[in-house]
Amino acid sequence: MIRTAFKTVFAHKLRLLLTAMSVMMGVAFIAGTFIFTDTIDSMFSDLFDDIYEGQDIIVQQVSEVDVGIGEPAPIDEAITAVVAAVPGVDVAEGVVGGTATIYDKDGEAIVPTGPPTIGQSAPVDDRISGAAEFREGRRPEGPGEVIIDAGTAKANDFVLGDITKVQTPTTVAEYEIVGIVGFGEVDSIGGATWAGFDYETAQRVLGMEGLVTQIIVVVDPGASIDVVASAIAVELPDGVQAVRVADEIADQKQSLEEGFAGFRTALLVFGFVAVFVASFIIQNTFRIIVRQRQRELALIRAVGATGSQVVWMVVIEALVVGIVASILGIAAGFLIAQALTVLMGAIGFDMPAANAPLAMRTIIWGLVVGLGVTVAAAVLPAIRAARIPPVAALQDVDVRLRMPDRRRTTIGLVLMAVGLALILNGLFGDILDLGPLNELTAVAAGALLVFLAVSLLSSLVVKPVAKILGTRPVLGVLAAASGLIIGLVGVAAAILGATLGFAALLAVPLGLAVAAVGGFLIYLSATVFNDRFTPALAVQNSIRKPRRTATTASALMIGLALVGFIFVLGDSIKASSTAAIEEGLRADYVVGGGAVAGLNGFSPEFGERLADAPEIEAVTPGRIGFWDRDGSEDFLMGVDASTIEQTIEIGVTAGSLDDLEGARVFVFEDRMEDQGLVVGDTITMGFAATGYQEVEIAGAYSETGVVGFEYLIDLGYYKDNFGGYGTDTDFFLAIKAVDGVDPVKSRAVVDAIGADYPNASVRDQTEYREANEDAIDQILLMLNALLALAVVIAVFGITNTLALSIFERTREIGLLRAVGMNRPQISRMIRWEAIIVAIIGTILGIIVGLFFGVVVTAALESQGIDRLSIPLAQILGMVIFGVIAGLLSAIIPARRAAKLNILEAIAYE
Numbered sequence: 001m002i003r004t005a006f007k008t009v010f011a012h013k014l015r016l017l018l019t020a021m022s023v024m025m026g027v028a029f030i031a032g033t034f035i036f037t038d039t040i041d042s043m044f045s046d047l048f049d050d051i052y053e054g055q056d057i058i059v060q061q062v063s064e065v066d067v068g069i070g071e072p073a074p075i076d077e078a079i080t081a082v083v084a085a086v087p088g089v090d091v092a093e094g095v096v097g098g099t100a101t102i103y104d105k106d107g108e109a110i111v112p113t114g115p116p117t118i119g120q121s122a123p124v125d126d127r128i129s130g131a132a133e134f135r136e137g138r139r140p141e142g143p144g145e146v147i148i149d150a151g152t153a154k155a156n157d158f159v160l161g162d163i164t165k166v167q168t169p170t171t172v173a174e175y176e177i178v179g180i181v182g183f184g185e186v187d188s189i190g191g192a193t194w195a196g197f198d199y200e201t202a203q204r205v206l207g208m209e210g211l212v213t214q215i216i217v218v219v220d221p222g223a224s225i226d227v228v229a230s231a232i233a234v235e236l237p238d239g240v241q242a243v244r245v246a247d248e249i250a251d252q253k254q255s256l257e258e259g260f261a262g263f264r265t266a267l268l269v270f271g272f273v274a275v276f277v278a279s280f281i282i283q284n285t286f287r288i289i290v291r292q293r294q295r296e297l298a299l300i301r302a303v304g305a306t307g308s309q310v311v312w313m314v315v316i317e318a319l320v321v322g323i324v325a326s327i328l329g330i331a332a333g334f335l336i337a338q339a340l341t342v343l344m345g346a347i348g349f350d351m352p353a354a355n356a357p358l359a360m361r362t363i364i365w366g367l368v369v370g371l372g373v374t375v376a377a378a379v380l381p382a383i384r385a386a387r388i389p390p391v392a393a394l395q396d397v398d399v400r401l402r403m404p405d406r407r408r409t410t411i412g413l414v415l416m417a418v419g420l421a422l423i424l425n426g427l428f429g430d431i432l433d434l435g436p437l438n439e440l441t442a443v444a445a446g447a448l449l450v451f452l453a454v455s456l457l458s459s460l461v462v463k464p465v466a467k468i469l470g471t472r473p474v475l476g477v478l479a480a481a482s483g484l485i486i487g488l489v490g491v492a493a494a495i496l497g498a499t500l501g502f503a504a505l506l507a508v509p510l511g512l513a514v515a516a517v518g519g520f521l522i523y524l525s526a527t528v529f530n531d532r533f534t535p536a537l538a539v540q541n542s543i544r545k546p547r548r549t550a551t552t553a554s555a556l557m558i559g560l561a562l563v564g565f566i567f568v569l570g571d572s573i574k575a576s577s578t579a580a581i582e583e584g585l586r587a588d589y590v591v592g593g594g595a596v597a598g599l600n601g602f603s604p605e606f607g608e609r610l611a612d613a614p615e616i617e618a619v620t621p622g623r624i625g626f627w628d629r630d631g632s633e634d635f636l637m638g639v640d641a642s643t644i645e646q647t648i649e650i651g652v653t654a655g656s657l658d659d660l661e662g663a664r665v666f667v668f669e670d671r672m673e674d675q676g677l678v679v680g681d682t683i684t685m686g687f688a689a690t691g692y693q694e695v696e697i698a699g700a701y702s703e704t705g706v707v708g709f710e711y712l713i714d715l716g717y718y719k720d721n722f723g724g725y726g727t728d729t730d731f732f733l734a735i736k737a738v739d740g741v742d743p744v745k746s747r748a749v750v751d752a753i754g755a756d757y758p759n760a761s762v763r764d765q766t767e768y769r770e771a772n773e774d775a776i777d778q779i780l781l782m783l784n785a786l787l788a789l790a791v792v793i794a795v796f797g798i799t800n801t802l803a804l805s806i807f808e809r810t811r812e813i814g815l816l817r818a819v820g821m822n823r824p825q826i827s828r829m830i831r832w833e834a835i836i837v838a839i840i841g842t843i844l845g846i847i848v849g850l851f852f853g854v855v856v857t858a859a860l861e862s863q864g865i866d867r868l869s870i871p872l873a874q875i876l877g878m879v880i881f882g883v884i885a886g887l888l889s890a891i892i893p894a895r896r897a898a899k900l901n902i903l904e905a906i907a908y909e
Contacts, residue, residue: 020325022793022800023282026275027329027370029789032336033267034362039337041256042357048252050131050184055245056225059083059092059215059232062241065686066255067626067633073689073723074211075240077203082235083215083242088228090220093128094212096121096202099601099729100195101759102148103165104156109759115192119168121202122147122179128216130183136160137179140198147179147196151188166195167603168205169728172756207728217242267340270786273562275373276448277790280455280555281797282377284548286318288804289381307386311379318378319371326370330363412456415449422446427859450848451561455554458844462546462553465843469836470539472528478839479525482883487518521887527828534825537816538832541805542840549837552801556794556841556885557848560878562787564849565856567874570780572857574773575867580705581769587620587647588743589750590768591733591760601729602760606753610733615741615749618646621715622707622732625722628686636665636685636711637732638718647734648706654679655699660714664698668710670862672700687721704864706734733760795885798837802830802893806900813897814906823898830894835886842882846875 061073077094084092100119102110111117122139123129135150137160146166148158158164162177181196183189196202203209219228225244232242300310426442468474494511528535542549592602604621611619623638641660644650653669660666665685667677677683679697686692695713704710722728737746747764754762763771806813813826821829850870857868 020321020328021796022278023275023322023325023370023374024329024332025789025793025796026271026278026373027326027366028332028336029274030268030271030369031330031333031362031366032340033264033271034365035333035358036337036340037264037267038357038359038362044256045253046184048249050186051189052245052249053130053184054127054218055130055216056219057217057229057232058243058245058248059217059236059240060213060243061689062239063688064691065628065688067628067686067688074208074213075215076237077210077212079236079240080212080215083217083232086228086232086235088220088223088231089217090223091125091127091216091218093123093125093216094121094199095123095128095214095216096199096206096208096211097213098169098202098206098208100193100205101167101602102152102193102195103167103758105158105162105164107165107758109167109757110152110156110193111759112191112193115189118189118192118194119166119202119206120194120196121199122196123216124199125218127218132181132183135180135182137177140178140196140201142198143201143204144173144175145178145198145201146175147181148177149188149192149194150180150182151186151191152193153177153180154187166205167757167759168207169603170205170207171605172603173205267786270789273558273787274790274793275369276451277555277558277793277797279373279377280551280558281793281800282318282321282374283380284551284555284797285800285804286314286378286381287384287551288548288801301389310386311382314378314382315375318374318382322371322374323367325374326367329370330358330366333362333366334358408456409460412453415456416453419446419449419453422449423855427855447852451554451558454557454844454848455551458554458557458840459546459550461844462549462840463543465840466539466542466549466836469839470535470542470832472532472535475535475832475835476525476528478879478883479521479528479835482880483518483521483523483525485518485880486521486884487515490515490518517884517887521883524828524831524887531825531828533821534829535832537829538836541809541829541833542836548801548805549840552798553837553841553844555797556791556838556882557844559787559790559794560842560845560882561848561852563784563791564846564875564878565852566780566783566787567871567878568850568853568869569856569865570776571869571871571874572853572867573865574776575869576865577705577772577776578769579867580703580864581765581772584649584651584703584706585647585734585765585768586649586736587734588737588746588764589733589735590763590765591735591750591754592622592731601731602757604728604730606757606760607730607733609753610735610750613749613753615738615746616735617738618643618736620644620647620734621730622734623715623718623722623727623729624709624731625718625727626688627711628692630684634711635709636713637707637709638713638715638722639707641714643736644734647736649703650707650712651702653700653702655697657699659698660712662714662717663693663695664713664717665695666699666701666712667697668704669700669702671710672697689723690721693721791885794841795838795889798834798886798889799892801837802834802890803896806830806893806897810900811906813900814902817900817902818906827894827898830897831887831890834890834893835883838886838889839879839882842878842885846878850875 059075059079061075063073074096080092080094083089086092097118097120099117101117104110123132124139134147137147140147146164148164152158158177158180160177160180163174164177165172165174179196181194188194197205203211217228217232219225229242229244236242300313301307305313422442423446426446469478490511490513492511493514494509591606601623607619607621610616620640620643625636625638626633627636628634641657645657650666652666655666657666665683667683672678677697679699681697682694683697684692685695701712719728735750737743747762750762754760761771816826817823853870854868857865
């Protein structure tokens with residue numbers, strides 16, 4: 001049996017390749033996710049080792065709360081002398097750290113999206129510099145000198161002696177670049193910018209006079225690090241600790257791993273979606289293969305093989321396919337990892353170059369997923385193959401190896417009911433007691449069941465939908481409209497590429513290729529009205545085996561349903577955001593990103609200068625912070641309670657903003673309702689700098705569309721509990737001009753002051769709304785790019801099914817040729833069949849996607865997504881994509897069918 005299975009597989013190499021392709025792409029995404037995140041993990045892990053190289057002990061503040069990013073709160077610089085006097089200490093030097101934004105030669109702020117902008121005192125003693133080393137120049141020695149990282153210098157053509165501006169929390173000033181620093185073999189710390197000052201200057205510009213962030217210690221040669229650390233700890237005041245550098249590195253690496261765990265999981269979800277789609281293709285493929293080899297398998301049974309041997313033969317074939325797909329998928333994972341790096345860079349997250357590691361876990365997961373999906377999808381067809389009676393080999397009997405229609409429908413309806421119940425319960429709350437299932441798991445399980453149910457039930461709609469789609473007017477209009485739109489897009493892209501010059505030269509041939517596809521579709525639509533036979537035959541081929549058509553269409557349905565869901569949810573988020581800004585923003589101008597702020601803020605000096613301008617009535621700064629809520633990390637915003645009512649409508653429903661001072665907090669009313677809280681209650685808030693504190697609820701509010709967060713504290717209380725590494729910069733300014741002042745004049749005032757802070761973008765209400773929409777579009781683009789793989793797999797599935805059906809219909813195609821059909825007609829028949837199947841999948845995908853989009857949007861009403869918006873243009877685009885997908889998937893099968901030799905095809909068995 002094993003030898004027979006191997007001979008069967010390698011006798012049909014094209015079938016093997018097409019079958020393995022779907023699983024390979026799914027495995028590639030999973031392997032690529034692991035490779036991508038492992039690369040980042042390895043890069044930062046090595047970087048931590050380099051940064052702390054040569055250091056033995058770190059003295060810093062004790063923090064009982066581990067939240068957010070950055071460093072512990074600063075400590076008194078006088079402790080440095082105490083530590084230096086401890087026996088066994090060779091070097092003890094205080095280091096001051098914070099944020100500093102370097103400006104380029106054009107006066108624009110250099111602000112990477114993702115990595116921070118670091119400002120620090122340059123170490124005096126080389127022994128505590130870690131991997132930092134001078135590539136050029138020397139240490140800064142005065143208030144007008146700075147050193148920068150080599151990555152920033154190379155990217156912006158800085159050389160020694162250049163003058164650049166640097167913005168810090170207290171000021172914007174010009175400095176001479178006197179040194180360029182690298183970090184081991186890399187030019188920057190994970191893509192971050194780095195500016196180094198002398199010790200006194202760092203304290204002044206970072207707002208830390210008399211303070212240090214850490215004290216770095218190197219012990220005497222031969223001294224025990226543990227003994228010296230214990231001796232230092234005895235001399236330290238309460239709240240300050242001595243930490244072994246090895247322990248600090250381990251903590252940093254653990255925090256990094258925890259931080260990337262969620263990101264890795266999110267990417268893996270898309271990978272498993274691709275694998276789920278691939279499982280439909282594999283199951284359909286093996287079902288077709290078993291059906292085509294029905295007489296062959298029956299003959300094997302007739303000569304003595306048992307049913308279990310037949311099962312094992314089919315399973316072995318699946319194992320071969322799975323092994324080939326898994327190996328190719330793991331290898332292709334490196335390409336996916338590179339594509340993810342490019343994708344992250346396209347949306348602004350700079351990813352430093354690094355070697356991509358291949359961990360054993362990646363190999364194991366790739367093999368488990370590839371083999372598991374392939375074998376699992378082949379088991380049912382294998383079992384059905386074993387049921388073929390030997391007598392079928394002696395006569396031309398069509399043995400039906402499938403589930404009865406009534407049972408299939410019943411199972412589909414049950415799965416649909418259970419899936420909908422899980423989704424509704426997960427989204428809307430305690431409808432059912434789900435035991436260990438949480439809301440997200442319930443929704444995911446329900447969605448999986450709904451997809452399976454639609455796949456099972458879709459065979460019921462294949463015939464009527466195919467007959468409607470197969471009418472010549474419908475096919476003609478669909479193809480003509482799609483061709484016209486695609487052609488116009490292609491021509492526009494080619495013209496745009498030609499006008500932009502050499503840099504966009506690639507757009508010209510791509511645009512012309514797209515235009516050619518559009519033109520071919522228009523030509524194809526014209527043939528419908530001159531050739532009545534090929535569309536009719538395509539419809540009959542589609543409905544001849546409705547289950548096969550339904551399974552093939554279902555694979556495309558899953559991918560497009562998720563795309564449609566994201567379209568609806570994203571458009572609803574944009575509509576809700578727009579409405580919230582229009583209704584809740586009383587300010588005339590906004591600086592920063594508000595709810596979509598990045599990791600880098602801007603100097604509070606900007607807001608202070610604006611508040612002093614006579615044309616400005618009120619300025620409300622906002623700062624973002626992490627805090628510990630019952631063991632979970634949450635966000636808050638610190639705002640100026642004295643001005644917020646003039647600039648932002650937050651919908652106060654209880655309490656008064658006049659009471660928002662000191663240890664008091666305003667809480668979003670839905671969060672208060674969920675937790676059973678009322679005004680006057682106290683909650684425990686954990687801050688990294690000051691530990692756990694009891695904070696009184698001073699009020700509640702109902703609008704988060706502008707502020708973006710569910711907890712608001714006064715800016716003064718924020719400053720008491722946060723400090724350093726970005727928390728001392730503003731992320732948001734809402735600016736209200738004095739009534740009666742000409743908008744042109746007030747905008748000129750804001751822009752004039754803002755010119756000194758290029759990393760702070762000034763926007764009016766319209767510009768701010770558009771910026772929010774652009775940010776949402778970027779996220780949607782990334783999500784749809786990740787889902788694209790599942791859609792591509794589905795297109796391969798249509799190709800695979802059609803290619804296999806050509807083998808099955810070889811004799812039929814030969815007879816059609818014999819009675820007068822020419823090769824172009826055969827090709828058109830296959831193309832129309834592919835388009836019909838693809839459009840069925842697209843229609844199912846749109847329906848399911850709209851359902852998910854509407855339900856999830858309704859469930860998120862309490863989160864501020866209170867507007868349902870259906871993007872009709874994108875939905876129309878999905879229909880056009882369905883036509884294109886069908887056309888592309890038919891290229892190989894149509895060519896193969898047209899090239900069949902008439903006599904050989906008629907004689908084919």
